[in-house]
Amino acid sequence: MAKKHPNSQAPAANEGSNLKGTFIMVMILGILMVGSWFGAYWLFISR
Amino acid sequence: MHLHKYEKIWLAFGMASLVVFLLVIGFAAFWKGTHPQSSLDMIDQNNIEAYDNFKPENLGLQEVADGKYKVNIVASTFNYDFGVDKDEKPVKTIRIPQGSTVLFTITTKDVVHGFQVAGTNVNMMVEPGHISRYETVMKKKGEYTIVCNEYCGIGHHQMFGKVEVY
Amino acid sequence: MEATERNLQLFPKKDARLYMSFMYVTFTSLLVGGLMGLLQTFVRSGRFTLPFNINYYTILTVHGVILGLVLTTFFIIGFQFALMGKTVGISDKQRMVGWISFWMMLVGTVMAAVTILVGQANVLYTFYAPLAAHPAFYFGLAFVIIGSWISAFTNFRQLYVWKKAHKGEKSPLLAFMVVINMLMWVIASLGVAIAVVVQFIPWSLGMTDTINVLVSRTLFWYFGHPLVYFWLLPAYMAWYAIIPKIIGGKLFSDSLARLAFILLLMFSIPVGFHHQLTEPGIDPTWKFIQVVLTMMVVIPSLMTAFSIFATFEITGRRKGFSSLFGWFKKLPWGDVRFLAPFIGMVAFIPGGIGGIINASHQMNALIHNTIWVTGHFHLTVATTVILTYFGIAYWLVPHLTGRRLTPQLNKLGIIQSIIWTVGMLIMSTSMHIEGLLGGPRRSAFSNYAGGAQVDTWIGYQLAQAIGGTILFVGILLMTYIFIKLAFFAPKGVEEFPIAEEDTDAQKTPKILENWYLWVGITIALIAFAYTIPMIDIIKHSPPGSVPFKFPIGRS
Numbered sequence: 001m002a003k004k005h006p007n008s009q010a011p012a013a014n015e016g017s018n019l020k021g022t023f024i025m026v027m028i029l030g031i032l033m034v035g036s037w038f039g040a041y042w043l044f045i046s047r
Numbered sequence: 048m049h050l051h052k053y054e055k056i057w058l059a060f061g062m063a064s065l066v067v068f069l070l071v072i073g074f075a076a077f078w079k080g081t082h083p084q085s086s087l088d089m090i091d092q093n094n095i096e097a098y099d100n101f102k103p104e105n106l107g108l109q110e111v112a113d114g115k116y117k118v119n120i121v122a123s124t125f126n127y128d129f130g131v132d133k134d135e136k137p138v139k140t141i142r143i144p145q146g147s148t149v150l151f152t153i154t155t156k157d158v159v160h161g162f163q164v165a166g167t168n169v170n171m172m173v174e175p176g177h178i179s180r181y182e183t184v185m186k187k188k189g190e191y192t193i194v195c196n197e198y199c200g201i202g203h204h205q206m207f208g209k210v211e212v213y
Numbered sequence: 214m215e216a217t218e219r220n221l222q223l224f225p226k227k228d229a230r231l232y233m234s235f236m237y238v239t240f241t242s243l244l245v246g247g248l249m250g251l252l253q254t255f256v257r258s259g260r261f262t263l264p265f266n267i268n269y270y271t272i273l274t275v276h277g278v279i280l281g282l283v284l285t286t287f288f289i290i291g292f293q294f295a296l297m298g299k300t301v302g303i304s305d306k307q308r309m310v311g312w313i314s315f316w317m318m319l320v321g322t323v324m325a326a327v328t329i330l331v332g333q334a335n336v337l338y339t340f341y342a343p344l345a346a347h348p349a350f351y352f353g354l355a356f357v358i359i360g361s362w363i364s365a366f367t368n369f370r371q372l373y374v375w376k377k378a379h380k381g382e383k384s385p386l387l388a389f390m391v392v393i394n395m396l397m398w399v400i401a402s403l404g405v406a407i408a409v410v411v412q413f414i415p416w417s418l419g420m421t422d423t424i425n426v427l428v429s430r431t432l433f434w435y436f437g438h439p440l441v442y443f444w445l446l447p448a449y450m451a452w453y454a455i456i457p458k459i460i461g462g463k464l465f466s467d468s469l470a471r472l473a474f475i476l477l478l479m480f481s482i483p484v485g486f487h488h489q490l491t492e493p494g495i496d497p498t499w500k501f502i503q504v505v506l507t508m509m510v511v512i513p514s515l516m517t518a519f520s521i522f523a524t525f526e527i528t529g530r531r532k533g534f535s536s537l538f539g540w541f542k543k544l545p546w547g548d549v550r551f552l553a554p555f556i557g558m559v560a561f562i563p564g565g566i567g568g569i570i571n572a573s574h575q576m577n578a579l580i581h582n583t584i585w586v587t588g589h590f591h592l593t594v595a596t597t598v599i600l601t602y603f604g605i606a607y608w609l610v611p612h613l614t615g616r617r618l619t620p621q622l623n624k625l626g627i628i629q630s631i632i633w634t635v636g637m638l639i640m641s642t643s644m645h646i647e648g649l650l651g652g653p654r655r656s657a658f659s660n661y662a663g664g665a666q667v668d669t670w671i672g673y674q675l676a677q678a679i680g681g682t683i684l685f686v687g688i689l690l691m692t693y694i695f696i697k698l699a700f701f702a703p704k705g706v707e708e709f710p711i712a713e714e715d716t717d718a719q720k721t722p723k724i725l726e727n728w729y730l731w732v733g734i735t736i737a738l739i740a741f742a743y744t745i746p747m748i749d750i751i752k753h754s755p756p757g758s759v760p761f762k763f764p765i766g767r768s
Binding site: 088175193204 | 426427508581721753755
Binding site: 017018019020021022024025026029032033036037040041043044047 | 515518519522523525526527530535537538540541562563565566567569570573575576578579649
């Protein structure tokens with residue numbers, strides 16, 4: 001059965017939450033952002 | 048208010064990226080002079096010939112120095128006036144040697160137009176009463192279509208020209 | 214529980230009727246505007262010409278005005294009224310004022326639409342001077358804008374009355390968000406209202422001879438960028454406060470959601486120059502300052518991305534999925550109320566990144582007025598925003614009509630979302646590529662001067678026609694679903710899914726509701742970003758422009 005979340009009762013509700021997956025997702029998004037931007041910048045410079 | 052540790056890292060990363068973008072384009076703009084087209088020169092759109100660049104004999108391509116050219120253009124619905132050739136026929140294609148520096152100067156006699164040499168960074172709005180100009184180096188050989196890329200009326204898509212870099 | 218009960222409590226009939234009226238206009242607009250979009254992609258493929266001498270730019274104007282201004286504004290106001298009704302309530306008087314707003318906007322819409330359809334306003338939805346449409350077009354626009362203000366002030370009043378009755382309590386999150394969006398809308402649309410009422414109407418009537426073109430454009434874009442945030446914020450409302458409920462979770466953070474909305478209010482307005490980056494007559498330093506402010510408006514969206522993923526992860530983990538991405542697999546993929554907005558969220562990743570590129574000062578020359586821009590906003594507004602609106606409609610419409618989203622309709626909705634995704638992927642991607650290759654937007658089919666470059670563009674335009682056709686099938690399906698939900702689905706109670714806070718959530722700081730402070734900062738930022746360049750523009754004005762009618766086919 002579901003493991004009881006140990007931190008859901010903590011006062012700072014989300015602090016103890018395991019957000020590793022979230023972190024990986026947003027960092028992928030961030031890398032996409034930086035990559036695309038420099039790609040476009042390179043195209044601008046090369047023209 | 049409380050931020051999760053990972054959210055702090057994420058926001059720091061995101062904001063740092065934005066700062067880097069701004070530094071890159073800011074440096075290029077203010078130190079290297081690659082601002083987007085922002086000419087502040089004005090003109091009376093009802094009397095554009097009072098301005099030297101737009102006298103009929105000065106339209107089209109002119110070599111100003113070795114490897115340096117200027118192109119003067121008058122936009123109007125639905126045409127770019129690049130001057131006339133030897134046979135008094137309107138010029139439609141501008142031929143420029145590869146590697147030359149070209150200054151495009153353009154204004155409009157009537158409504159708002161666009162001026163883009165597709166495939167290059169020459170891309171500017173052309174507005175009544177204002178002069179737009181952009182200087183660039185034509186780095187690569189090829190044929191580039193000039194398009195009016197701001198809607199100027201029902202013949203908008205018939206407003207074009209061509210640049211040939213040889 | 215009280216909140217759950219409220220979610221299942223249907224509106225009184227007279228309230229629901231007002232909210233539904235906005236939905237009827239929304240989905241009628243979808244069908245009309247969508248048909249125009251289909252025809253445009255056909256024309257641009259070069260294989261099709263419009264019958265009955267209809268002009269390409271007439272249908273392009275209809276498409277932009279009906280989808281960009283009418284569909285969005287009607288949906289937003291109807292949805293927001295429903296949110297206010299649910300969270301803070303509506304009085305008889307407020308409902309009546311709501312009706313006045315509705316009719317005023319509808320009259321304006323019909324005026325503008327008829328003027329366009331008879332060919333007297335081929336000016337596109339940006340109506341740039343000195344192209345001169347028939348005055349009825351500008352009057353129509355003015356009615357739509359002023360009508361929408363009436364709704365805005367009704368919403369302000371609704372929250373004010375609730376606050377008076379609930380001293381010391383924080384306002385309901387969704388009501389807070391609605392008020393932020395409407396504040397932004399009123400402050401921003403003042404710009405376009407001034408342009409229309411002070412510049413365009415007298416000029417088109419012949420009461421003034423000339424118009425200041427650059428001033429009118431600057432006023433338009435002062436409004437034009439917050440306009441896109443006005444579309445986006447209702448989607449954010451759903452992402453923050455509705456989706457968590459649908460996936461069986463709680464709000465991630467009430468305070469962070471409010472903070473994101475406050476940042477959006479402050480930074481969506483003083484950024485209009487990033488639409489005018491390649492224009493003459495504006496000092497490039499001021500352009501750059503607004504580019505910096507534009508980057509600031511990215512921050513609340515970065516926060517939103519984190520909040521959404523975190524909501525998913527926390528919800529999944531509470532349900533017992535402990536592996537790194539186990540929570541992701543177990544999201545309710547079969548529930549269209551989740552799936553459609555989720556696809557919208559995904560589309561906002563390339564949409565948002567594209568936006569950052571567009572706003573990057575000199576880099577704007579790469580894509581300005583190319584069809585890349587069209588591809589960009591078909592990701593942002595025509596995917597992110599509209600799929601979220603559809604996701605809302607799947608429960609809002611049956612909640613208003615006292616019907617249910619049946620499993621069959623849910624399935625059709627899922628098919629609709631997939632059709633939309635496929636169609637948009639084809640159309641938007643080919644628009645982005647063609648734009649980078651220099652292909653222009655807002656143009657009928659043309660071979661231009663011919664040559665290899667133009668041939669490449671036409672290839673991508675064919676792909677756009679295929680994508681456009683798929684999208685139109687999606688629109689037909691959506692219209693069918695809407696009609697079913699409005700008139701034929703079985704009677705019942707569909708939940709109005711508003712998420713709740715965790716019982717142990719942190720208290721929301723009071724300062725987040727200090728309206729004077731946030732509106733004050735907003736106005737100060739606008740004053741900072743616009744005062745000096747606006748004075749410059751007015752002081753260094755060329756002669757004004759007379760109205761030009763012949764270019765748009767008016768005699």
